[in-house]
Amino acid sequence: MDIKYSFRDEEAVRALKQQFPDIFQRNMILAAKVSTRDVQKTARAKHRFRSRSGNLELAIDTDVQIASDGEVIGIVQINPNSPGGAYGPYVHDGTPPHIIRPRNKKWLRWPEGSGFRFAKMVKHPGTKPDQFIYEAGEANQQHINDIFNRYAGRAIKEAGL
Structure with a gap:
């Protein structure tokens, strides 16, 4: 600008x-x-x-x-x-929509409720x-x-x- x-x-x-x-x-x-x-x-x-x-x-x-x-x-x-x-x-x-994959492990992990959630990949919707x-x-x-x-x-x- x-x-x-x-x-x-x-x-x-x-x-x-x-x-x-x-x-x-x-x-x-x-x-x-x-x-x-x-x-x-x-x-x-x-x-x-x-x-x-x-x-x-x-x-x-x-x-x-x-x-x-x-x-x-x-x-x-x-x-x-x-x-x-x-x-x-x-x-x-x-950022545009993109896929997140684990770098050093086999699974992605994040906290959800009282436990954890796992996935091999996540489709991120991007950010404004x-x-x-x-x-x-x-x-x-x-x-x-x-x-x-x-x-x-x-x-x-x-x-x-």
């Missing part, structure tokens, strides 16, 4: 970008850091999955990168190397997606636009335009 922003004072931002690219880029990096942090906070707080360990919330990570053309890119994603990152994409994007990162981005879209405008105004003042 991409969030596009527009500046209130397009002319001043265009002049700033051409005459003072370092000041512009530094402020856009700061704006991207603040924006991604806010989306991360919202995604950690507002989701539909039941959190048992808190690992998936902690796996929501941010990064700011600079593209080859100088464009600043803010990223909010599930870190695959964190404890909750291994199953995060399945929660976020859902909980796209909490996308929803957090959409919920913060206007806030992100305001942040970028605030930092653009700050850069314009810093450059003396």
